[in-house]
Amino acid sequence: MSNPCRRHFQRVTAATAAAALAGPSQSMEGATAYELQLAQMAQDRLRLKNIQGTEAKIALKKTLLPEYGPYVEGVLSAGNGAQDEVLVTVMIWRIDCADFDGALEIVPYALKHKLAMPDRFERTLGCVIAEEVATAAINALKQSRIFPLQTLLTVAELTANEDMPDQARAKLHLAMGKIYSGLVSDDKPAETDHDNLETAKLHLMRAIELHTNCGGKKDLDRVERFLKKHAAQQQAAD
Incomplete structure (x- = not known):
């Protein structure tokens, strides 16, 4: 699929999966669109872990974040508040990269549905x-x-x-x-x-x-x- 087609597919599949799950008692875990993004994020976090410098980590995050854009758009457009580690992590990465407008696209949804932080956060x-x-x-x-x-x-x-x-x-x-x-x-x-x-x-x-x-x-x-x-x-x- 061409890049625009792939992004559209990611956005639609994320929206469909997010719409089917309601409330913080449920998780996006098991949904194909979510699992694919979660697997990608695990690889990306490993790349980040192998970098010591903060500036270098931020530079890498800036290159990685666009790949999660269609998924985020899909969840925000149709989501019903299921727990979502990918969404919350993207929000934090956007703050790290000084993309505050991008982070604030996610914040109201995350707070409204009381999404939990990933376990690594205290x-x-x-x-x-x-x-x-x-x-x-x-x-x-x-x-x-x-x-x-x-x-x-x-x-x-x-x-x-x-x-x-x-x-x-x-x-x-x-x-x-x-x-x-x-x-x-x-x-x-x-x-x-x-x-x-x-x-x-x-x-x-x-x-x-x-x-x-x-x-x-x-x-x-x-x-x-x-x-x-x-x-x-x-x-x-x-």
Whole structure:
């Protein structure tokens, strides 16, 4: 079969198999489309295991992920929530590769149906999503790279009711606080920055409340200094 035909076949067979199984009490195990993808993933994980460097692992994952695209599309289009290690692993790999939009295509389905993490993970699904995305954001900011605020806001909304350690949720608030704070110039905060500063303060305070040593105290000090400047500017203007 040509490549487009093969991808269509994979998508349709995955959708058919996923539609036939309902709820987290059932598994995709035994479904031909799933077993084929699971076997492929076992081979791919072995290749990844033989690589030591993180950057090299990510580079390989980027080349591997497109092969799972049709399967993921099929499951998301017709799935009824059966346990699916392939789907969850693809979601994690997409986060690892900074394909956050791709990961967020899977996250709502995975959370809605309470899919379990593969046995090799100790954290729950909601915790992994929140913590890994927050960590990616904080690392990007440390390297002076832009991270999409909307990604964090979406993850925060989707995981708001998920059970996780306070430290994990603190990291998510810390990342959002840092980004909102970073929207304000160090030179001279403008009046239009006030809302960003107030929002940053709320997130940073919440992060510190959840985890005292989260690393947000310097950010909070900066935000509070800028808010005082705003108050002084406003008084002078009045």
